[in-house]
Amino acid sequence: MLLGYCYKLRPNHHQSEKIDEWINLLRATYNWSLRDRIDTYYQRYCCGQYCDLQTKAVITPLVCLIGGASGEPWRENGKKRSPVEIQITNLPSLKKARPWYKDIDSTVLQQNLKQLNTAFDNFFKGRGFPKFKNRSRFRSFTYSMGVKLKGNKIYLPKLGWMKFYNSRPIPDGFKIKSVTVRKKADGYYVSLRIEDKSIPAFPVKNLEEIQTITGLDMGLGKLVYCSDKSAIDNPKFATNKTAKRLQKIRQRRVSRKNKYSKNKQKAQQRLSRFQHKIAVKREAYQWQTAKKIVDKSDSIAVEDLQISNMIKRCKPKYDEKTGRFLKNGQSAKRALNRLIADASWYSLTQKIEYMAAKSGKIVLRVNPRCTSQQCSVCHHIDPANREGEKFLCMNCGHIDDANFQASLNIKNKAINQYQLNIKNRTSSKKKCGDKVGRDLPEPKQLTLFETPTNELTLDKRKHHYARMSKRSEPGNLLRQLDLFDQENNPRNSATL
């Protein structure tokens, strides 16, 4: 079993300076190696037969295009090294030319190059081309061996023993596989990958074993709507009123300081600490939410959303005659985009998947098409079924909350798609028999229309007025009158 544990480090002044220095040096080698690989790509691409010249080996151009030029490409037995291995063979000469690299642990230097290689691997799989990293993009390095733990101290090779906040103990039998030191806005963190080979990887249930299932619909009013009619609040950590205001102030303070000044740096640090705090809160809340959801049932059905498409900007509109820009509705969409980004559904589903895997449960993904327009009773699909939060089926007159309707649809979709045999398949099937006319809706179902949110807003309004009235008057008027009105005041009469 492979697990990840993260702790906050407590380096002394000397050590933190060293970490900063290492990150800078490693960034330089990373960028240099990236340039190296790009250059060789062009060289070989132009010459065509770079490999042929040296070994006469038959290599298809697609495989061999991108490799490291500096370093020794050939092994002693005449076989070809991979691009990372070539660049690793170059490390001793790097240390010779630039002796300050000798201070850095050798596994860290190697891992740095391997990271670049994974970036290229990802590129070959169809993701973006590796980027050159600036200071804000490159903030970590990785050890692959030599790290020791003892109580609340950790030994990092060439950095020495360092204290850390031992927030949770590592389970017995687990061994450290790799260690990453990361710089964040409020200090340094270390994340350990630990492994115990005797424990098998997460047990996974077969689809036939599934007894219960919960459908989840991600939303903004509430974060998650479950098909068992429960919902989880959306705290909106970055988009609530106070956070937005503070963010704006901090941002403004940064932008008004002189460029390259110490004060600007300080303001920037304050801003990023604030953003870091929000991120930490969100992370913690998502873990709790994921735990709650996973505990509900054997399997969880979620929509397979493309969130990056949802938060795209609107396309610009032009006036063809004058060439001017017209309003395209982006200003209205921006707020929505920010809300979606703040809710971060993707990382929540990732956490749900991790928690589910840990407790031997399954997460099923479902195509999100028409989940909010379909009636869960008669399966009638019509965009007119939904009107904001309300759902009213145009075919059978079924009334429900639109979000819960969507979660039910997701659940049913998962059952059909994965051929699950759930025993109590949605109680709504029973209701299908007695149709409800549009003019004569059943009183029981009508109450669903009066969503509790209505009452809540009333309550909130009352609360608001109460607070406002208190503020407008000095002190509490009723209580003041009370003191003078001695006849009616039991407290005063008692003391007298």
Ligand SMILES: [Zn+2]
């Ligand atoms: Zn219907």
